[in-house]
Amino acid sequence: MSYVDEVYSMVVEKNPAQPEFHQAVKEVLESLRVVIEANEEAYRKDALLERLVTPERQLLFRVPWVDDKGQVQVNNGFRVQFNSAIGPYKGGLRLHPSVNLGIIKFLGFEQIFKNSLTGLPIGGGKGGSDFDPKGKSDREVMAFCQSFITELYKYIGADTDVPAGDIGTGAREIGYMFGQYKRIRGLYEGVLTGKGLSYGGSLARTEATGYGLLYLVEEMLKCNGKELAGKTVVISGAGNVAIYAAQKAQQLGAKVVTCSDSTGWIYDPEGIDIALLKEVKEVKRARLTEYAAARKSAEYHEGKGVWTVKCDIALPCATQNELDLEDAKALVANGCFAVAEGANMPTTMEATEYFQKNGILFCPGKASNAGGVATSALEMSQNSERLSWTFEEVDSKLKGIMVNIFHNLDEAAKKYGMEGNYVAGANIAGFLKVAEAMTAQGIV
Numbered sequence: 001m002s003y004v005d006e007v008y009s010m011v012v013e014k015n016p017a018q019p020e021f022h023q024a025v026k027e028v029l030e031s032l033r034v035v036i037e038a039n040e041e042a043y044r045k046d047a048l049l050e051r052l053v054t055p056e057r058q059l060l061f062r063v064p065w066v067d068d069k070g071q072v073q074v075n076n077g078f079r080v081q082f083n084s085a086i087g088p089y090k091g092g093l094r095l096h097p098s099v100n101l102g103i104i105k106f107l108g109f110e111q112i113f114k115n116s117l118t119g120l121p122i123g124g125g126k127g128g129s130d131f132d133p134k135g136k137s138d139r140e141v142m143a144f145c146q147s148f149i150t151e152l153y154k155y156i157g158a159d160t161d162v163p164a165g166d167i168g169t170g171a172r173e174i175g176y177m178f179g180q181y182k183r184i185r186g187l188y189e190g191v192l193t194g195k196g197l198s199y200g201g202s203l204a205r206t207e208a209t210g211y212g213l214l215y216l217v218e219e220m221l222k223c224n225g226k227e228l229a230g231k232t233v234v235i236s237g238a239g240n241v242a243i244y245a246a247q248k249a250q251q252l253g254a255k256v257v258t259c260s261d262s263t264g265w266i267y268d269p270e271g272i273d274i275a276l277l278k279e280v281k282e283v284k285r286a287r288l289t290e291y292a293a294a295r296k297s298a299e300y301h302e303g304k305g306v307w308t309v310k311c312d313i314a315l316p317c318a319t320q321n322e323l324d325l326e327d328a329k330a331l332v333a334n335g336c337f338a339v340a341e342g343a344n345m346p347t348t349m350e351a352t353e354y355f356q357k358n359g360i361l362f363c364p365g366k367a368s369n370a371g372g373v374a375t376s377a378l379e380m381s382q383n384s385e386r387l388s389w390t391f392e393e394v395d396s397k398l399k400g401i402m403v404n405i406f407h408n409l410d411e412a413a414k415k416y417g418m419e420g421n422y423v424a425g426a427n428i429a430g431f432l433k434v435a436e437a438m439t440a441q442g443i444v
């Protein structure tokens with residue numbers, strides 16, 4: 001059996017019932033095959049792949065908190081510190097009822113390569129809880145966040161592990177967590193990113209994932225003789241990534257006609273009204289039915305459906321495995337020619353292969369959504385030098401990083417004989433830097 005197949009089998013055997021983690025590992029290892037085979041003896045001797053797929057540390061903890069009725073609730077807390085070869089662990093905290101160890105491991109594993117692609121000194125990690133912030137009062141969210149940090153504070157720090165936002169964790173949650181960390185440790189340091197602007201946050205971090213996605217898409221289209229202006233875009237999700245992806249797409253001259261949440265989706269042929277969407281989602285924390293109620297041109301549909309809408313470009317920005325083979329077929333049949341992932345692993349393996357076989361320009365999330373964590377690393381830099389950069393300064397650095405990421409993965413794909421396969425390009429470019437650092441640092 002080849003080294004890649006051996007390691008994949010070991011991952012499945014040793015990590016039962018973690019399908020998302022298996023999927024993330026499989027996608028990466030498959031596209032590293034040529035690179036591994038070229039250097040198999042050395043990698044095998046050092047057990048490089050076994051070390052790469054095994055987290056350095058996995059923290060599982062109890063998070064008790066008291067709800068508004070005086071009832072004690074208990075959630076599971078997670079932090080997986082996956083790989084610190086190129087920098088302190090860095091990655092978000094997901095708060096969603098679906099969170100389990102396998103999901104956090106898939107996200108942490110993806111984060112290693114994503115963070116490497118940014119070119120900045122950040123290792124891979126991820127965390128979260130099965131706590132559901134939906135429908136909770138601010139006091140309940142604060143109680144949960146304080147309890148979560150009361151355990152996690154022992155393991156994180158500005159030079160150790162720097163968590164941030166993800167699904168369900170936004171500025172409110174980061175604020176409560178930062179406050180509790182500062183109180184317990186007596187330390188004012190950049191231990192979390194995505195902070196508010198009045199206490200060490202970076203301008204443009206809120207916008208960064210969505211904006212970065214569009215900067216990369218623009219470059220990918222340009223390098224393939226196409227342009228974004230005038231195109232119709234479908235987006236899924238209505239959270240942080242989706243909102244700012246839609247905003248930047250429209251600023252760059254495209255028309256965004258859909259968005260979605262976990263209960264339904266909007267088709268708005270006149271183009272999504274970003275100010276209204278922000279009001280509904282960021283201020284009122286309401287359902288998309290409120291968007292439809294306030295906008296004449298919008299249709300609301302229950303369930304799933306954005307991928308059935310005719311478009312040129314599709315940007316999945318909600319969650320993992322939200323775009324399957326049937327969806328991919330519908331998009332291709334409707335003339336869609338480019339797909340870039342704003343979410344982490346939103347496209348199933350079968351759907352990805354279908355896009356690639358049909359000549360669709362396809363960019364994987366670990367490259368196209370890297371603008372969020374890249375800007376988090378810029379927030380860390382600003383915290384370290386105790387300065388704040390202007391919006392324009394951060395935004396222009398973000399743009400430079402995304403353009404650079406695209407060229408790195410494009411060149412890596414070409415170098416290994418897989419021109420246009422941006423999945424392989426991203427995995428290879430991300431891997432090589434981490435592998436070199438791991439090798440240089442010896443068996444740790």
Ligand code: NDP
Pocket residue numbers: 165166167168169209237238239240241242260261262263317318319320342343344369370372373
């Ligand atoms: P938010 O919590 O702000 O928004 C998530 C959106 O996706 C909401 O509209 C939510 O709907 C929808 N959604 C979430 N889970 C599901 C589900 N199981 N089924 C259907 N819809 C769902 O999260 P973000 O925008 O921050 O994150 C979106 C994706 O982008 C995630 O994959 C995340 O890992 C990834 N990402 C985020 C980055 C960031 O900086 N925030 C950086 C890079 C990647 P509802 O509100 O109804 O639950």
Ligand code: 2IT
Pocket residue numbers: 090091092093114162163164165166167193344369370372373374376
């Ligand atoms: O998936 C991701 O890259 C994020 N949720 C952002 C992580 C970060 O540290 O900003």
